[in-house]
Amino acid sequence: MIKVMKLVNYFFIATAILVMAACGGKNKSNASLAGAGATFPLPYYTLAFKTYQDAHQTEVTYGGIGSGGGIRSLKDKVVDFAASDAFLSDADMKKMPAVVHVPTCMGAVVLAYKLKDVKSLKLTGDIVADIYMGKITKWNDQRISSINPGVALPNKSIVPVYRSDGSGTTFVFSDYLSKISPSWKSSIGSGKSLKWPVGIASKGNPGVSGTVSQTEGAIGYVGSEYAFAQKIAYAQLKNAAGKFITPSLQSISAAATGDMPKDTRCMITNSPASDAYPISCFTWLLIYKDQKYGSRTLGQATSTVKLLNWILSDEAQKLTAKVNYAPLPKKVIDNAEAQLKTVTYGSTPLLK
Amino acid sequence: MNDTIKIRIVKDKIFFGIICFLSSLTVIPLIAILWQLLRKGYRQINWHFFTQSAPSTLDAMMAQASGSLIPGGVANGITGTFLMVGMAAIVAIPVGIFSGIYLADKQKGIYASVIRFLTDVLQGTPSIVIGIIAYAWVVKPLGAYSALAGATAMVIMMLPLIVRSTEETLKMLPESLKEAALALGAPYWSVMFRVLLPSAFGGLFTGILLAVSRVMGETAPLMMTALGCTAVNWNVLKPTSAVPLLIWQFYNDPNLIDMIWSSSLFLMILILGLNLIAKQVAQKWRI
Amino acid sequence: MRQENISDLFFRRALFVASIFILLICAGMVYAMVSGSWAGLSKFGFFHFFFSSTWDPTLGHEQYGALSFIVGTLLTSVLALGFCLPFSLSVALFIGEYFKGKKVANVISSVIDLLAGIPSIVYGLWGFYTLRPLMQGWGLSEQGFGILTASLVLSIMIIPYAASLSAEFIRMVPRQLKEGAYSLGATHFEVVRSVMFPASGSGIFASYVLALGRALGETMAVTMLIGNTNDLPTSLTATGNTMASIIANQFGEADGLKLSSLIALGLMLFLITAVINFIGKMIMKKFTV
Numbered sequence: 001m002i003k004v005m006k007l008v009n010y011f012f013i014a015t016a017i018l019v020m021a022a023c024g025g026k027n028k029s030n031a032s033l034a035g036a037g038a039t040f041p042l043p044y045y046t047l048a049f050k051t052y053q054d055a056h057q058t059e060v061t062y063g064g065i066g067s068g069g070g071i072r073s074l075k076d077k078v079v080d081f082a083a084s085d086a087f088l089s090d091a092d093m094k095k096m097p098a099v100v101h102v103p104t105c106m107g108a109v110v111l112a113y114k115l116k117d118v119k120s121l122k123l124t125g126d127i128v129a130d131i132y133m134g135k136i137t138k139w140n141d142q143r144i145s146s147i148n149p150g151v152a153l154p155n156k157s158i159v160p161v162y163r164s165d166g167s168g169t170t171f172v173f174s175d176y177l178s179k180i181s182p183s184w185k186s187s188i189g190s191g192k193s194l195k196w197p198v199g200i201a202s203k204g205n206p207g208v209s210g211t212v213s214q215t216e217g218a219i220g221y222v223g224s225e226y227a228f229a230q231k232i233a234y235a236q237l238k239n240a241a242g243k244f245i246t247p248s249l250q251s252i253s254a255a256a257t258g259d260m261p262k263d264t265r266c267m268i269t270n271s272p273a274s275d276a277y278p279i280s281c282f283t284w285l286l287i288y289k290d291q292k293y294g295s296r297t298l299g300q301a302t303s304t305v306k307l308l309n310w311i312l313s314d315e316a317q318k319l320t321a322k323v324n325y326a327p328l329p330k331k332v333i334d335n336a337e338a339q340l341k342t343v344t345y346g347s348t349p350l351l352k
Numbered sequence: 353m354n355d356t357i358k359i360r361i362v363k364d365k366i367f368f369g370i371i372c373f374l375s376s377l378t379v380i381p382l383i384a385i386l387w388q389l390l391r392k393g394y395r396q397i398n399w400h401f402f403t404q405s406a407p408s409t410l411d412a413m414m415a416q417a418s419g420s421l422i423p424g425g426v427a428n429g430i431t432g433t434f435l436m437v438g439m440a441a442i443v444a445i446p447v448g449i450f451s452g453i454y455l456a457d458k459q460k461g462i463y464a465s466v467i468r469f470l471t472d473v474l475q476g477t478p479s480i481v482i483g484i485i486a487y488a489w490v491v492k493p494l495g496a497y498s499a500l501a502g503a504t505a506m507v508i509m510m511l512p513l514i515v516r517s518t519e520e521t522l523k524m525l526p527e528s529l530k531e532a533a534l535a536l537g538a539p540y541w542s543v544m545f546r547v548l549l550p551s552a553f554g555g556l557f558t559g560i561l562l563a564v565s566r567v568m569g570e571t572a573p574l575m576m577t578a579l580g581c582t583a584v585n586w587n588v589l590k591p592t593s594a595v596p597l598l599i600w601q602f603y604n605d606p607n608l609i610d611m612i613w614s615s616s617l618f619l620m621i622l623i624l625g626l627n628l629i630a631k632q633v634a635q636k637w638r639i
Numbered sequence: 640m641r642q643e644n645i646s647d648l649f650f651r652r653a654l655f656v657a658s659i660f661i662l663l664i665c666a667g668m669v670y671a672m673v674s675g676s677w678a679g680l681s682k683f684g685f686f687h688f689f690f691s692s693t694w695d696p697t698l699g700h701e702q703y704g705a706l707s708f709i710v711g712t713l714l715t716s717v718l719a720l721g722f723c724l725p726f727s728l729s730v731a732l733f734i735g736e737y738f739k740g741k742k743v744a745n746v747i748s749s750v751i752d753l754l755a756g757i758p759s760i761v762y763g764l765w766g767f768y769t770l771r772p773l774m775q776g777w778g779l780s781e782q783g784f785g786i787l788t789a790s791l792v793l794s795i796m797i798i799p800y801a802a803s804l805s806a807e808f809i810r811m812v813p814r815q816l817k818e819g820a821y822s823l824g825a826t827h828f829e830v831v832r833s834v835m836f837p838a839s840g841s842g843i844f845a846s847y848v849l850a851l852g853r854a855l856g857e858t859m860a861v862t863m864l865i866g867n868t869n870d871l872p873t874s875l876t877a878t879g880n881t882m883a884s885i886i887a888n889q890f891g892e893a894d895g896l897k898l899s900s901l902i903a904l905g906l907m908l909f910l911i912t913a914v915i916n917f918i919g920k921m922i923m924k925k926f927t928v
Contacts, residue, residue, distance in 0.1 A: 361826060364827050367831075371732050372737075374729035375726075375729045378726040385754075385757065385765050388769065448657075450653060450656075451654070454655060454657060454658045463658075464658075472916045473665065473913045475856070476851070476852035476855040476909075477856050477908070477912070479856060480858050481672075481883075481905040481909075484890070484902075485667070489667070511660070511661060513800075513849060515661065517846075520804075520842040520845045521808070521842070539646055541646055541647060544650070554807050554810065555804075555842075558806075559804070561752060561803075562799065565799075566756075566853075569757060571859060572859065599761075612761070612764070616758055623753060627753070
């Protein structure tokens with residue numbers, strides 16, 4: 001009796017599985033793409049890919065597993081594209097077949113702080129570097145109060161907050177500090193995860209902003225889209241041209257004026273442009289230059305390149321501003337499109 | 353003589369008091385957490401929650417601006433969780449129970465001790481390491497993230513609980529039960545399925561339930577195997593979403609962070625439902 | 640007669656095959672971890688890596704060592720087990736013995752089982768928003784994060800595993816054993832102590848081993864509450880890090896030597912779990928003989 005019941009159960013489950021698998025096969029879309037990588041542009045990508053999906057009958061999946069995870073997935077050829085906040089270094093490029101970097105949008109790293117009665121705060125790169133190195137420990141330190149006339153800074157300890165997980169945000173932040181402060185560069189340097197001398201570690205943007213908002217006297221670096229959406233207090237930063245800039249979509253885009261390299265790989269921190277916010281950055285999507293690898297079909301390759309081309313289009317770029325990311329300036333889009341045109345399947349270029 | 357008895361009775365009452373006291377203390381953090389979930393999450397749960405896929409950050413932003421509820425739901429996560437947990441359960445439950453029976457039978461012997469030992473060690477492996485292993489074993493060879501890989505990771509996580517609870521429960525059954533059945537001339541497999549396992553159902557079910565509850569709430573291994581998906585996906589060879597993955601996505605999104613609570617609340621309700629159904633079934637089968 | 644023998648043979652074979660699964664999985668895992676960690680371990684040397692507490696990811700002078708994480712993991716897991724023991728044992732006795740079969744036992748049992756299903760992120764968030772201010776308010780910890788906070792949340796997380804399973808085993812103690820003791824004049828407490836614990840001891844021990852395993856491997860909740868400093872923790876309220884936490888934090892972005900070191904950490908966690916289990920079994924043997 002029990003045996004019969006068990007058999008019936010298994011049969012039922014097996015049929016259910018078959019039905020489900022069959023449903024999966026009857027996909028109305030003609031292609032499906034998978035990408036993985038940075039969590040920084042995750043909100044924008046989920047929105048962008050959803051919009052693309054509805055209009056172009058192509059299913060696009062994106063997993064925010066971290067830039068490193070994305071690059072590793074691309075190396076292992078288990079995704080169609082990778083997303084990264086840091087472009088591949090020359091050394092890394094040598095370890096893989098040729099890769100094309102396509103920038104998709106811009107963002108920035110802002111300094112969020114929690115001080116009860118301080119409505120606006122001005123900081124410079126030096127001061128920030130010294131705060132994180134433990135050299136400046138009180139809010140009413142002479143260096144901070146001298147650039148904030150009229151603001152009553154309390155005699156409280158500064159609690160710096162940094163990222164515990166490896167992150168592109170840390171990379172951009174430390175890249176900026178290395179450019180500003182020689183002592184930072186030699187003692188801590190730049191990278192996705194560093195050996196921080198002082199402060200509290202928190203996981204992810206939500207962790208850092210959560211810790212900052214709950215700790216009086218804390219200061220932490222967060223991704224701009226996060227700060228803008230959560231409406232937390234952030235500081236104005238002095239840029240290379242000497243002006244104090246409030247991070248905003250305009251000041252972020254302004255950092256990408258000037259010469260941009262053809263392969264679009266460049267860090268735009270500490271930009272010399274007069275209205276630029278100094279800790280701005282790009283984020284890229286990476287694909288192999290020659291799409292004919294493994295068992296990849298021409299159709300799959302064409303869909304991938306079409307998607308990346310769409311990301312550079314007006315429609316996609318307009319979406320960025322809606323969700324607190326900055327759109328790419330024209331020059332960068334032109335460079336990116338030129339890069340995309342070099343992507344081939346075997347010997348046939350995919351974009352005409 | 354009287355005094356010794358009095359002391360023993362007092363000890364008994366004190367012990368009882370301590371048990372009740374500590375038990376009620378234990379319930380406090382549980383209620384606290386569940387209360388938080390309810391309070392922050394109940395508003396979001398409606399019919400749409402079950403049938404629509406995860407919203408994008410723009411939907412959430414616009415909803416917040418207009419003061420309405422965030423649209424969308426976690427349908428892609430629900431179906432994905434069901435798919436992967438279902439696949440994992442189909443493999444893990446039989447394998448786990450059979451291994452448990454094997455270990456319960458062979459109490460002595462090096463091979464059995466090694467297996468028992470390894471099972472306990474497997475339980476201590478961080479879920480992310482299991483995810484990494486499943487990535488190397490399934491994702492890389494297949495060339496894509498897939499629900500199958502996610503299910504593989506889940507199987508590895510479920511096995512130790514099922515194996516050990518089966519083994520220990522069977523060990524606790526009185527020998528007389530097995531011997532009486534065998535004395536009636538029944539073959540061993542029949543004794544197992546018709547006498548021993550039904551008696552052991554309570555322990556088995558608890559182990560299975562704990563295992564299923566655990567994998568339903570794990571994020572890290574799924575990130576490296578199933579990746580996630582914006583739409584409902586039933587294809588086992590494609591990337592699939594799951595409720596914990598969605599929770600992770602919501603956590604990292606400044607506009608969607610409020611959805612975490614409702615998603616967790618949903619997961620709770622699901623597990624409670626499973627629990628109750630399991631208990632009903634166990635009642636029917638208990639001797 | 641013959642048919643029974645054959646079906647029994649198949650059955651026993653099937654049991655054996657099922658047991659091989661675990662062996663294969665573990666062997667495969669060990670192999671994958673050893674090959675992945677080869678680069679790191681050969682560079683730093685196994686023992687040096689084990690005992691070094693430096694973790695410096697700065698390019699140019701990368702130095703990795705496991706000690707701070709090993710200490711962090713052991714501290715949090717053992718503390719968590721210690722905290723949860725009295726509570727889960729009480730609950731197990733409550734629902735398995737004292738109020739067995741009554742409505743209140745069913746309710747508490749369901750509530751405890753629910754705990755097992757709460758995603759670890761939610762535990763982390765609850766700890767972050769609720770427990771952390773409490774810790775700061777009670778003066779136990781200055782920044783609220785730390786080994787103690789993480790251990791407290793961990794102990795809550797492992798209660799269902801310990802309590803639910805132990806309750807089952809306690810429930811299964813044969814009535815005759817208990818009644819025999821009662822008939823000799825034992826009080827309820829004495830029956831629990833002298834009859835139930837020895838009878839269900841093996842099962843209870845197994846459930847605590849499983850709970851400990853869960854604590855050793857817990858990632859998300861710990862990483863949100865432990866403070867993530869990669870140095871040896873100086874006190875119980877200091878911040879620190881565990882092996883699972885740092886692997887989870889850094890794996891997404893790691894490459895080369897760092898990746899290899901992280902996998903080496905995974906391997907070490909595996910070994911440490913094995914050692915702890917082994918010690919536990921030795922202790923059990925002493926008590927049951």
